[in-house]
Amino acid sequence: MTDYSILIADDWTDYAVLDSGEGRKLERAGGYTFVRPEPQALWRPRRPAADWDKADAVFAPQNGGDDDDAGRWRFQRPLPERWPLRWRDLRFLSRPTPFRHLAFFPEHAVHWRFAQTHLRARPAGAPQAEALNLFGYTGLATLACAQAGAKVTHVDASKKAIGMARDNQTEAGLADAPIRWIADDALTFVRREGRRGRRYDLIILDPPKYGRGPNGEVWRLEEGLGALLDACAAILAPGGAVIVTVYAVRLSALSLAAAARDAFGDDGAWETGEMCLPHAHDDRLLSTAIFARASGLAGASPP
Numbered sequence: 693m694t695d696y697s698i699l700i701a702d703d704w705t706d707y708a709v710l711d712s713g714e715g716r717k718l719e720r721a722g723g724y725t726f727v728r729p730e731p732q733a734l735w736r737p738r739r740p741a742a743d744w745d746k747a748d749a750v751f752a753p754q755n756g757g758d759d760d761d762a763g764r765w766r767f768q769r770p771l772p773e774r775w776p777l778r779w780r781d782l783r784f785l786s787r788p789t790p791f792r793h794l795a796f797f798p799e800h801a802v803h804w805r806f807a808q809t810h811l812r813a814r815p816a817g818a819p820q821a822e823a824l825n826l827f828g829y830t831g832l833a834t835l836a837c838a839q840a841g842a843k844v845t846h847v848d849a850s851k852k853a854i855g856m857a858r859d860n861q862t863e864a865g866l867a868d869a870p871i872r873w874i875a876d877d878a879l880t881f882v883r884r885e886g887r888r889g890r891r892y893d894l895i896i897l898d899p900p901k902y903g904r905g906p907n908g909e910v911w912r913l914e915e916g917l918g919a920l921l922d923a924c925a926a927i928l929a930p931g932g933a934v935i936v937t938v939y940a941v942r943l944s945a946l947s948l949a950a951a952a953r954d955a956f957g958d959d960g961a962w963e964t965g966e967m968c969l970p971h972a973h974d975d976r977l978l979s980t981a982i983f984a985r986a987s988g989l990a991g992a993s994p995p
């Protein structure tokens with residue numbers, strides 16, 4: 693049985709959705725406010741237009757605000773290149789990126805807590821936990837795992853994203869944490885780890901709809917997800933946990949969970965559903981992604 697959950701990222705103080713509607717959202721990240729496209733916001737905004745008009749920066753999409761990332765920022769007042777934010781006691785840097793993002797996905801916080809709880813729940817005397825973060829982007833899940841005392845392997849195809857993640861490592865005060873930063877294609881890396889007989893206690897995957905490895909390897913979620921989940925299942929340690937998230941793809945959370953269970957097996961406590969952001973001034977929820985996750989999995993047999 694898989695539990696269906698609506699996970700709400702409600703433990704932010706430095707980030708908030710102030711309003712949403714008509715395909716956009718108005719957000720605060722630290723002391724700055726932003727308007728970005730939000731295809732899920734099919735309803736009307738509730739805050740006065742003046743609140744939206746005074747946003748510090750607006751991302752204008754080229755293609756009318758669908759899931760395409762193309763577009764450009766219009767700054768209504770000068771902003772620093774980047775500025776510090778905090779999730780609980782994890783400090784990191786936010787900035788407007790050319791792909792409309794603010795260099796972090798706030799709804800992912802619902803999985804950072806899960807990851808930390810899993811990694812901290814190790815029996816006394818067990819070896820240091822090993823976590824693998826695939827498509828790791830700016831590294832917040834990696835740093836959350838490092839905060840929980842794990843050795844972490846962070847994989848991303850983009851050296852630029854890894855550079856931002858390393859800046860976050862410094863900002864978080866985790867410069868000495870045992871983190872391997874690896875610029876590679878996620879599937880190629882996981883298969884190589886399988887051949888080496890490596891095992892991980894936690895695997896986090898946040899695959900984009902479409903991407904490229906550093907050597908031009910093409911990643912398409914609908915075609916590659918099954919193979920990637922299988923390759924991950926082959927390197928999961930007994931009792932391990934997995935977290936898979938998917939954005940902007942026509943896929944039900946139940947299908948995602950079924951695919952993940954197919955790869956990792958039926959042991960463990962499976963949970964699937966939607967990841968949501970609360971609104972600061974009303975009780976609407978903005979659902980931005982789907983997930984499947986489980987802990988207590990059988991894992992792969994020893995190498």
Ligand SMILES: C[S@@+](CC[C@H](N)C(=O)[O-])C[C@H]1O[C@@H](n2cnc3c(N)ncnc32)[C@H](O)[C@@H]1O
Nearest residue numbers: 827829848849850877878900903904905911939
């Ligand atoms: C975090 S994922 C995007 C998931 C995201 N939450 C979304 O909106 O779809 C994006 C990261 O995956 C990386 N990436 C794309 N293709 C990749 C590949 N084949 N192997 C490893 N990393 C890849 C990108 O460099 C980027 O940092």
